[in-house]
Amino acid sequence: MLTAIVTGATGITGSAIVRHLLEDPSITKIYTLSRSQPGEKDARVQHVHLDLQDSAEEMAKSLSGISAEYVYFCAYLAKPDEGEAARVNGALLSNFIRGIELTGAVKQLKRFILTCGFKHYGVHQGLPKQPLLETDPRLEGDMGNGAKWPPNFYYTQQDILKEAAVRGNWEWVCTLPNDVIGYAKQNFMNEATAIGLYCAVSKVLPGSQLIYPGNRLNYFIFNCWTSADLHARFCLWAATAPGAGNNIFNVINGDTQSFQTLWPRMAQRFGCKIPENMFDPATTKAYTAESTDTEMKTKNPISVHAKKLGIVNGLEVSRTPALHLPIDPQKWAQRADVKEAWGKLKTKYGLDQAAWDKATWDFLTFVLGREWGCVGTMDKARKLGWTGYEETWESFERTFEALEREGILPPVEQLKRDF
Ligand SMILES: NC(=O)c1ccc[n+]([C@@H]2O[C@H](COP(=O)([O-])OP(=O)(O)OC[C@H]3O[C@@H](n4cnc5c(N)ncnc54)[C@H](OP(=O)(O)O)[C@@H]3O)[C@@H](O)[C@H]2O)c1
Known part of the structure; x- marks a missing residue:
């Protein structure tokens, strides 16, 4: 029995993950989460309307009776200000994790897959060193001219995720797609x-x-570029691939x-x-x-x-x-x-x-x-057996x-x- 929770299930990356999970007959239940639209219509899908900005206690009420072995976290709220983006998107993630800790659902969790992106490397700020490698240092602290690097909501989310994984004794994976090509309704x-x-x-x-x-x-x-379909296939692979846990991966077409x-x-x-x-x-x-x-x-x-x-x-x-x-x-x-x-x-x-x-x-x-340009490599995932390409x-x-x-x-x- 394989079960999954997908947050942001109606967005570009999330909806592709739901479609790909549905292609796998070994998946018995998929809980899809978002605020507005209904999710995919399928007997194995249960859609939950909730706002991840609510408190962890509210979240726990909405998530009562829901647990899964794999979580795919794709909820995202775009904010023009970097500090605001870090505060809001950090809260979406931490509220959700606290919610499943409060309900006890976290006990069943094996791996938590968080979708981030190439902004991790500051590609939105200027020329980065290329190819972009997962081992590259974060852009944090002093920029070298007295000013500080702007906040990066991916770092905020990754820190929240890593801390929670240690607390709950489960594994995390963080994906870095670039310029996603895909489509989700509305x-x-x-x-x-x-x-x-x-x-x-x-x-x-x-x-x-x-x-x-x-x-x-x-x-x-x-x-x-990253196809939403290829990214979804990668997330499904990363959820169970031996050795992939507690890692960050570039995810690009190849x-x-x-x-x-x-x-x-x-x-x-x-x-x-x-x-x-x-x-x-x-x-x-x-x-x-x-x-x-x-x-x-x-x-x-x-x-x-x-x-x-x-x-x-x-x-x-x-x-x-x-x-x-x-x-x-x-x-x-x-x-x-x-x-x-x-x-x-x-x-x-x-x-x-x-x-x-x-x-x-x-x-x-x-x-x-x-x-x-923004060129990364897939070397790290390939060494662990990933062969996807588009x-x-x-x-x-x-x-x-x-x-x-x-x-x-x-x-x-x-x-x-x-x-
Ligand atoms: N799209 C790209 O080109 C691209 C490229 C690189 C990286 N990324 C990264 O991929 C991640 C996912 O982005 P995406 O493009 O898939 O996002 P998206 O298409 O905008 O979808 C966002 C999803 O989050 C849900 N959501 C937003 N606020 C919520 C809330 N308060 N509570 C519950 N659900 C909420 C939305 O549904 P409702 O609005 O109905 O709640 C929707 O399902 C982000 O970290 C993004 O930075 C995206």
Whole structure:
């Protein structure tokens, strides 16, 4: 008998874990937790509506009679302020753990899998040393200039988890995915939705040109993505793999990709043309008002390795991290011609207005505007027997198809015929 609890079960990473657990006939019961939506409909699934911001005592009441051998913790509340993110997401985790300690459910627990991410390495702050390794030091304390590294909610959560594991004599695993490609119902906050909408609207605009909104460096840097499905498979593997307990793991598709390869494929898929000189100011002159140049207030994470790498006065350390975009998707989405093109798509194919209103344009601004890549390795998990792999383009393709079925993106073959 194998049982599981999945928190954040209706989100991108959590819903993929529930789907993959359901594919395993040895799983007899899955408790899915979230505040609003109902979970997957299946005889083995019991959904519990609860707010993990409630006190541990309230949590214990909601969790009464619920226990499992494996917990997959994917609940997450985005907060723009790093300190607030650490406080809120730390509380979600500690309230839940205290809740299962109070009910006694913790006695049955074997492994607790916590989903974190590459922000663990400060990829949102500036250039990190690459490839990113699980043994890299945390970015904590003095940055070297008198100021402190900003709080990181993953560190807060990992500390809470490790302490509780010692208290309860169970094991923990922490996963670090990067830029997750996937989709969950009523959850429009993901990279694939925003890119798909940008491509579909570009198809409708005069000339059907697919201009890369990000900067030139960004187009050529290398990156790693994580399919929500692959991440789910990894979490199921990590729950029982011998030797995986009490470890932190990068979880990425296994290929190294770059927009220089992905963007022309996006253009082909959505029936768009790539401009001959994409980064020539003449190509983007109609969008001058939509460009962005923002210096960030952070320090490049590579600076903690500066001495060892022999780059103490190096550009990699001293250059202020910045976001540069010839076309900032957040501003682009506000243009009258863009909104009109979206309106045409929405009316013609009956698309969901919420997809447009809630699309994470700010996430695209960051992912396409940064001038550094985020490449990690899967060496640590592979040494323990992990063999999972997914090609990043296939992850995008499969997610676009799901978004078409959900009425978020237009059916692409029809789009190509109609515009
Ligand atoms: N998505 C990405 O691209 C990405 C990339 C790297 C790392 N990550 C990390 O992966 C983790 C999971 O993120 P995700 O993208 O899967 O999140 P998500 O899609 O936004 O889902 C969040 C889940 O948490 C639930 N939730 C939020 N607040 C809650 C509360 N107070 N009580 C109970 N449930 C609550 C939500 O359901 P309700 O709102 O209905 O409660 C939802 O099921 C996070 O640590 C995130 O930083 C994500």
